[in-house]
Amino acid sequence: MEIAFTKMHGAGNDFVMIENLDGKIELSSEQVAKLCDRRFGIGADGLILLNPPADDSVEATMVYYNADGGRVDMCGNGARCFTSFALQNGVGDGSTVSFKTDAGPMTADAKDGQFTIRLTPMHDLRLDKTLATEQGSFDYHFMNTGVEHVVKFVEDVSAVDIVPEGSTIRYHDDFAPKGTNANFAQIQEDGIIKVRTYERGVEDETLACGTGVTAAAIAANLKGLAEAPVQLLVAGGDVLTIGFDREGDSVSNITLTGPAKNVFTGIVEI
Numbered sequence: 001m002e003i004a005f006t007k008m009h010g011a012g013n014d015f016v017m018i019e020n021l022d023g024k025i026e027l028s029s030e031q032v033a034k035l036c037d038r039r040f041g042i043g044a045d046g047l048i049l050l051n052p053p054a055d056d057s058v059e060a061t062m063v064y065y066n067a068d069g070g071r072v073d074m075c076g077n078g079a080r081c082f083t084s085f086a087l088q089n090g091v092g093d094g095s096t097v098s099f100k101t102d103a104g105p106m107t108a109d110a111k112d113g114q115f116t117i118r119l120t121p122m123h124d125l126r127l128d129k130t131l132a133t134e135q136g137s138f139d140y141h142f143m144n145t146g147v148e149h150v151v152k153f154v155e156d157v158s159a160v161d162i163v164p165e166g167s168t169i170r171y172h173d174d175f176a177p178k179g180t181n182a183n184f185a186q187i188q189e190d191g192i193i194k195v196r197t198y199e200r201g202v203e204d205e206t207l208a209c210g211t212g213v214t215a216a217a218i219a220a221n222l223k224g225l226a227e228a229p230v231q232l233l234v235a236g237g238d239v240l241t242i243g244f245d246r247e248g249d250s251v252s253n254i255t256l257t258g259p260a261k262n263v264f265t266g267i268v269e270i
């Protein structure tokens with residue numbers, strides 16, 4: 001079977017996008033993993049299906065798979081690419097799209113090459129926790145911004161050995177059985193937060209993580225280290241912007257703004 005795809009990226013977090021508005025394409029996790037493989041497939045951090053809406057409250061459904069073929073609830077950079085891809089495929093009103101993800105419904109819009117998604121409410125917040133590992137203990141913050149994220153503030157993010165440190169957090173018993181993504185964040189003097197992320201399901205550092213920078217921005221704000229809107233510099237070199245309202249300990253109306261770009265299109269055999 002041949003499938004048409006578009007390769008896209010959002011701040012260097014890259015995805016295979018497949019238009020499936022007739023709902024005919026169903027992929028096994030093995031097929032997704034092969035399509036995302038950088039040697040035997042197209043190569044990507046994740047794969048996204050543009051599926052039909054499940055009901056008339058939205059215009060489409062976003063189905064997200066990590067590169068390992070596992071389906072997870074949400075992907076922030078992926079949702080920006082999904083917005084652009086849906087608009088390119090005639091979904092929405094030309095600049096705005098509503099869609100369901102496994103994390104919940106969301107709306108998004110496009111303006112001047114920037115895409116803004118309104119995220120589902122943040123939950124499962126755990127601030128100021130301590131993680132004991134074989135390498136020692138450290139403080140962290142945890143929350144679900146669509147998917148699970150640990151945020152660890154560090155002095156110099158370039159000095160972090162992301163894969164061993166990130167995988168220690170990702171597979172730690174405290175986050176079992178689902179595991180978590182791990183973000184290392186440095187508050188720079190200019191107020192921009194530099195973030196590097198180890199992603200579950202890619203099992204490596206990615207060049208950006210939208211829900212991860214959202215967690216870092218909210219953690220920084222709740223700790224009195226940043227004011228909304230928060231700007232975050234990701235490993236791919238782009239700056240993403242997180243907006244939200246804060247009242248006491250409550251955070252609402254969370255938005256993620258950044259680029260989404262087409263790279264190439266093609267036909268792949270599965």
Ligand SMILES: N[C@@H](CCC[C@H](N)C(=O)O)C(=O)O
Pocket residue numbers: 013046066072074075076077078147148181199200201202206208209210211212
């Ligand atoms: N890159 C994404 C997050 C994708 C899901 C993540 N790997 C997980 O397993 O939770 C983003 O931009 O948010």
